[in-house]
Amino acid sequence: MEQTTPCALTQIVFLAPAVAGLLAWLLGRARRVLAEVLAALGVACALAAAAVMAARVLQGEVLTGWGVELRVDALSALLVVLISGVGAPATLFAIRYMRHRRLTDADGNDVTEARLPGFYGLYLLFLATMLWGCVTNNIIMLYVAVEATTIASGLLVAFYWDRRALEAGYKYLMLLTVGITFALFASVLLYASATPFLSGVNAMLISELREVAALIPRSVAIFVVAFFIVGFGTKAGIAPFHPWLPDAHAEAPSPVSALLSAVMIKMAAYALARTVTIFFPAYSVLTVFVVVLGAFTMLLGGVMALVQDDLKRLLAYSSVSQMGYVIMGLGFGTYLGIYGGLFHLLHHAVSKALLFLSVGAVIYATSARSMSQLGGLGRRMPVTAVCFFIGAFSLSGLPPFSGFMSKLTIFLAGADAGMWAAVGVGIFTSLLTLVAVIRAGQAVFWGTPRSSGLPLESVREVPGSLWVAMGALAAVCLLLGVYPQIAYPLLNGATLSIAGVAGP
Amino acid sequence: MPYNVGLIETLSMVLIITSVAAVESQNLKRAAAAYCLQALLICGLILAFAVGNSALYVWALVALITKAILTPWFILRCIARTGEQEVPGIIGFGPSVVIASVLLIGFYKLTHTHVHVLAPTPEAVAGVFRTNLAVALTVFVLGLYAILSRRDAIKTVIGLCLLENAVHLSLVSLAPDMRETALIGIATEVVVTVYLLLYVIAGIREKVGTTDTYELAELHW
Numbered sequence: 001m002e003q004t005t006p007c008a009l010t011q012i013v014f015l016a017p018a019v020a021g022l023l024a025w026l027l028g029r030a031r032r033v034l035a036e037v038l039a040a041l042g043v044a045c046a047l048a049a050a051a052v053m054a055a056r057v058l059q060g061e062v063l064t065g066w067g068v069e070l071r072v073d074a075l076s077a078l079l080v081v082l083i084s085g086v087g088a089p090a091t092l093f094a095i096r097y098m099r100h101r102r103l104t105d106a107d108g109n110d111v112t113e114a115r116l117p118g119f120y121g122l123y124l125l126f127l128a129t130m131l132w133g134c135v136t137n138n139i140i141m142l143y144v145a146v147e148a149t150t151i152a153s154g155l156l157v158a159f160y161w162d163r164r165a166l167e168a169g170y171k172y173l174m175l176l177t178v179g180i181t182f183a184l185f186a187s188v189l190l191y192a193s194a195t196p197f198l199s200g201v202n203a204m205l206i207s208e209l210r211e212v213a214a215l216i217p218r219s220v221a222i223f224v225v226a227f228f229i230v231g232f233g234t235k236a237g238i239a240p241f242h243p244w245l246p247d248a249h250a251e252a253p254s255p256v257s258a259l260l261s262a263v264m265i266k267m268a269a270y271a272l273a274r275t276v277t278i279f280f281p282a283y284s285v286l287t288v289f290v291v292v293l294g295a296f297t298m299l300l301g302g303v304m305a306l307v308q309d310d311l312k313r314l315l316a317y318s319s320v321s322q323m324g325y326v327i328m329g330l331g332f333g334t335y336l337g338i339y340g341g342l343f344h345l346l347h348h349a350v351s352k353a354l355l356f357l358s359v360g361a362v363i364y365a366t367s368a369r370s371m372s373q374l375g376g377l378g379r380r381m382p383v384t385a386v387c388f389f390i391g392a393f394s395l396s397g398l399p400p401f402s403g404f405m406s407k408l409t410i411f412l413a414g415a416d417a418g419m420w421a422a423v424g425v426g427i428f429t430s431l432l433t434l435v436a437v438i439r440a441g442q443a444v445f446w447g448t449p450r451s452s453g454l455p456l457e458s459v460r461e462v463p464g465s466l467w468v469a470m471g472a473l474a475a476v477c478l479l480l481g482v483y484p485q486i487a488y489p490l491l492n493g494a495t496l497s498i499a500g501v502a503g504p
Numbered sequence: 505m506p507y508n509v510g511l512i513e514t515l516s517m518v519l520i521i522t523s524v525a526a527v528e529s530q531n532l533k534r535a536a537a538a539y540c541l542q543a544l545l546i547c548g549l550i551l552a553f554a555v556g557n558s559a560l561y562v563w564a565l566v567a568l569i570t571k572a573i574l575t576p577w578f579i580l581r582c583i584a585r586t587g588e589q590e591v592p593g594i595i596g597f598g599p600s601v602v603i604a605s606v607l608l609i610g611f612y613k614l615t616h617t618h619v620h621v622l623a624p625t626p627e628a629v630a631g632v633f634r635t636n637l638a639v640a641l642t643v644f645v646l647g648l649y650a651i652l653s654r655r656d657a658i659k660t661v662i663g664l665c666l667l668e669n670a671v672h673l674s675l676v677s678l679a680p681d682m683r684e685t686a687l688i689g690i691a692t693e694v695v696v697t698v699y700l701l702l703y704v705i706a707g708i709r710e711k712v713g714t715t716d717t718y719e720l721a722e723l724h725w
Contacts, residue, residue, distance in 0.1 A: 140686040147693045154700050163711050167720040169704045174660060177697050178651060181667050184690065185644075188671070192678040193624035201683070219621045 002062050002073075009049045010065030010072050013080055014131035016045035021124025028117025035120040036095045042124045043091045046131060047084040054081050058489050064137075071137035071207055074493025075342075079134035079270050081490070082346060083263045086353045087127050089469035090262075093357050094123065094255035096465045100364055101253075103160070119159060119253075126152040126259065130267045138204045139187045139275070143180065146235055146271055149264055150176045157252045157260075168244075168251035175244040176235055183231020183271075186224045190275070193220050206274055214282035221279055225286060228275045229293070235268035238327060239297040242320045246304075249316035254360025257312060261319045262353035266345050269326050273338075277498050280333045290331030291414075295425040298324025302432035306439075311359045311369045314440055315352065318395065321429055322348045328426065329410045330498075332417050339495045340409030346487060347394065347402035347480060354391035354473035355437075358384055361462040361470065362444060366454055371443040373454055378445035380459040385445045387470040392441050394477040396434035402480035512552045512632045516639040519545040519673075520612065523646040524604045526662055527654075530590045530597065535662050536579040542643075542666075543571035546673055549636070557680045563687055567672060570691040575665055575698050582658060582702040586709045591656040591716040600653065607645055615641040624678070633677040640677075644670035657705045657715040661698060668694045 020042025028035025053063055054077040063072040072080070098119060103112045129152050133145030150173065158169025193216040194203040202208045216224070234241035245265070249257045279286055301321025308314035326348070329341020361384040362377065363369050378385040394401030397408075407430060414423035449456055461467070480487060522545060525538035547564045554560035593600060615622075616638035623629040623637060643666055650663025672691070675682060709715050 138686070140682065141689065144686070144689040144693060147697070151693065151696050151700060154697075154704070158704055158707070161707060161711075163708075164722045166704055166708045166711055167722055170657065170701070170708060170717075170720065173697060173701045173704060174651075174664065177664060177701075178648075178667065181664075181671060184671055185674070188675060188678050188682075189622070189624055191682070192628065195679075195681070196625060200681070204682075204686070217624060220624045223622055 003060060004062045004064050004068075004071075005056075007053070007056070007063035007065060007072070009053050010063050010070040010135050013046050013049040013053065013084070013135065014128045016049065017042035017124045017131065018128035020045070021121045021128060024124060025117050025121030028120060029114075032113050032116050035117040039091050039095070039120045039124055043084060043087045043127065046080075046127065047088050050077070050080040050084040050131075053077055054490060057493065065135070068205060068207070069138055069141070070135045072135050073497045074490055075270070075273070075497040076134050078342065078346070078490050078494040079267065080131055082266065082349050083127065083130050083134065086262045086349050086473075087259065089472050090255045090258045090353060090357065091123075093258070093360065093466055093469040094253070096463055097255055097360055097364055098253060119156070122152055122156050123256065126156060126256075128152075130263060133267050134270055137206050139191055139206055139209060140204055142206065142271055142274065143184045143187045146183065146232065146268060147177065147180050149267065150180065150235070153252075153256065153260065153264065156256045157248045159253055159256070160251070165251045168247040171244045172248040179234025179241060180231050182227040182234075186227035186231060186275070189220060189224050189227070190216075193217070193224070210278035213278040221283065225276055225279055225283075228272065232268045232271040232275065233293075235265065236272060236327070237265045237268075237297075237320045237323050238293060239300045239320060239324075242297070242301070245320055246313045246316040249319065250310060250312035254312075254356055254363060257316075258353040258356035258360070261316060261356055262349040265319060265323055266326075266349055269323065269330075269345060272327070273330055273498055277330065277333070277338075284333070287331050287333040291328050291419060291422050294324045294326070294328030294331050295422050296324070297321070297327060298429045299425055302429040302436070305436040306432055308436075309370050309372050311362070311371065311440060311444065312356070314436060315355050315359060318433060318436065319348070319352055321433060322352070322395070324429070325407065325410055325426065328422055329413060332413045332419070334413055334417060335495055336409065336416055337413035338498050339491055340406060340413045342491050342494050343409055343484070343487065344406035346491070347406040347477075350473055350476045350480065351391050351394040351401075351403060354387060354470060354477060355395065357466070357470050357473065358388035358391060361387075361466050364462050364466065365459050368451070368454060371440060371450075373449070373451035374444045375447045375449040375454075376445070376456055377459060380456060381445075381461045383461055383467040384470065385441075387467065387474045388445065389441055390474040390477055392437035394481065395437055397430045398434070400478065400481040402477050402484075405481055405484045507555060507632050508552055509632055512549060513635055515545050515549045515552065516635050519549065520608055520639055520642055520646075523643045523666055524601075524608060526666060527604055527646055527650040528597070528601050530592075531588055532583045532590050532656070532658055533580065533588050535590070535659065536576050536583065539579070539662055539665055540572055540576040542669060543567065543575070546669060547572060549673065550676060553632075553636075553676050553680070559684070560676065560680065562684050563675075566684075566688055566691045570695045571665075571669065571672070574695050578695075578699050578702050579658065579662065582706055585706050586658065586715050590654070590659050591714065593654045593656070593659070595653050603653075604646060604649060607649055608642060611645045612638055612642045628677045636677045637674060640670045640674035643673065655716050655718050657708065657717050658702070660717065661701050661705070664701070665694075665698060
């Protein structure tokens with residue numbers, strides 16, 4: 001019997017950034033610095049609350065709030081630590097980065113100061129909605145929270161308000177809303193299916209639904225799973241529902257790209273893990289389907305990343321690919337597979353945030369992001385170059401970085417399950433990723449600029465706050481690679497939280 | 505329950521026809537009007553079902569505010585900035601009407617006959633609830649058809665609204681005991697999403713000069 005404890009932190013973790021966001025929007029109009037301070041405070045509060053909750057969960061507690069509407073077990077704790085942990089360096093990076101690019105209105109007037117409070121308001125609301133989604137225990141509110149992340153981030157994607165950003169913003173809002181409508185339908189079906197077995201509000205509680213998943217009529221269960229995969233899978237960037245992802249992740253401001261790629265799609269993967277996996281024990285064939293979906297996603301994303309010239313689109317396609325590993329790991333349905341999937345989720349969040357911030361640093365210094373324009377930046381921006389290559393090596397799965405350990409775990413799980421073809425696709429895709437990111441690193445940091453419009457002598461390393469943010473993420477990549485045991489307690493607890501998983 | 509079967513079935517049939525009108529009308533104002541009429545019919549239907557479940561009165565009020573008032577108002581405001589005439593769709597008007605009609609009749613018949621495959625409880629397929637679910641699923645498919653076959657960004661938003669209406673309608677059969685907070689959460693999000701989409705579309709019209717989604721081709725692969 002699990003020990004549940006009412007805890008106000010389950011609310012504070014997402015209400016603090018939400019309130020800070022509202023204040024940043026209101027007060028930031030008077031002084032921009034207030035919006036920046038509030039952004040830092042909001043994220044710091046969320047991180048502190050997440051850390052305390054994680055510590056308590058590791059002691060064996062399950063934290064609840066608003067009755068049982070909010071519930072934090074190890075899986076939720078992992079996600080809130082991840083979201084706030086990546087949110088902190090991304091926010092530090094954003095403060096200097098967002099001041100740098102000047103925004104103008106149709107008449108050419110500088111409107112940067114006027115627009116930044118709105119940016120921070122939405123940015124904090126975006127973080128808050130992601131955190132809310134990971135602590136809610138209500139299946140309908142999970143849908144509401146996932147859609148709320150789209151609403152909060154839609155205008156962040158279109159923030160630069162130029163042709164490309166607007167196109168990306170339209171596709172983002174439209175495709176994700178259509179996709180998530182399927183998830184709403186699935187949530188309603190699941191709730192309705194559970195009502196004969198669970199009374200009243202209990203039929204909405206995720207923690208209760210998994211107990212009755214096997215009792216749901218087979219045909220309904222198939223529709224529920226299919227609609228959840230379409231719905232949350234679209235948000236998670238799973239192929240073939242991914243076309244919004246490269247556009248949105250590339251056109252958003254870099255700190256937002258880091259959040260989109262590092263944590264938002266992970267929150268959708270979390271939603272999948274909370275919903276689809278409850279059917280694994282009763283429908284074992286589902287695991288094969290999910291593994292195939294993961295393999296297809298990773299391969300498609302890996303191939304598409306290879307042919308990109310735009311650095312941010314390359315990273316975005318690589319996110320599609322890496323989500324394939326996460327889905328594959330979850331799909332194995334075994335302890336080791338789910339552990340590997342969650343470990344990869346953790347690794348990719350840190351590595352991809354690092355890479356997007358590194359590319360953001362390149363954009364900060366050069367205003368360019370195409371490989372065909374860049375070159376020779378290594379000598380001018382050594383810290384950025386080192387951070388980029390740490391992220392790139394980690395993403396490719398090279399030791400001693402985090403990606404090596406997470407991919408190794410997934411491959412071992414695949415071998416253990418006898419799914420050698422999936423392991424083969426995973427290894428091949430790792431090689432594709434290695435080629436794509438090394439080619440990008442070589443093009444950007446070695447040689448000479450390919451475009452005469454890039455005056456190399458005027459390029460300088462980015463300011464301290466930017467490389468401190470990158471350095472913190474790079475250190476975590478290395479730490480998770482050389483000492484993966486540090487993540488074991490939380491990952492182990494999170495793995496055991498997923499329905500039907502026996503211990504190692 | 506003493507449901508007025510005749511009223512519910514009449515409202516349901518008219519509701520499906522408003523979907524076709526919203527999809528096929530090439531004048532965006534008329535399409536928005538058809539959508540508004542559909543929203544009012546949904547309110548009427550929910551009220552007809554409220555005879556058996558008084559909680560549905562709140563749902564009808566929420567639907568009235570969000571679907572019949574706010575959403576059409578946002579759409580009309582956007583049309584005022586971008587123009588009334590829809591950018592021609594991928595499929596010509598005549599063939600499109602035929603496809604929509606075939607979808608309407610075929611899908612309604614299919615779902616009405618086999619709705620038990622999707623319905624989780626025996627109550628959800630009994631009597632008027634069977635009609636309600638079949639109508640909801642048909643409107644859902646027509647909404648998807650609009651999104652996939654239309655080039656005009658505002659028309660795709662109207663298609664999205666049809667999808668959301670369909671899910672809202674299905675709740676009457678599938679989840680009549682759902683708490684108001686969840687329902688208000690769902691309805692509010694739809695309105696906010698539609699508002700944001702139309703805001704971005706107005707920006708596209710300003711920067712690109714059209715609401716034709718085929719002109720949005722800066723980003724590919």
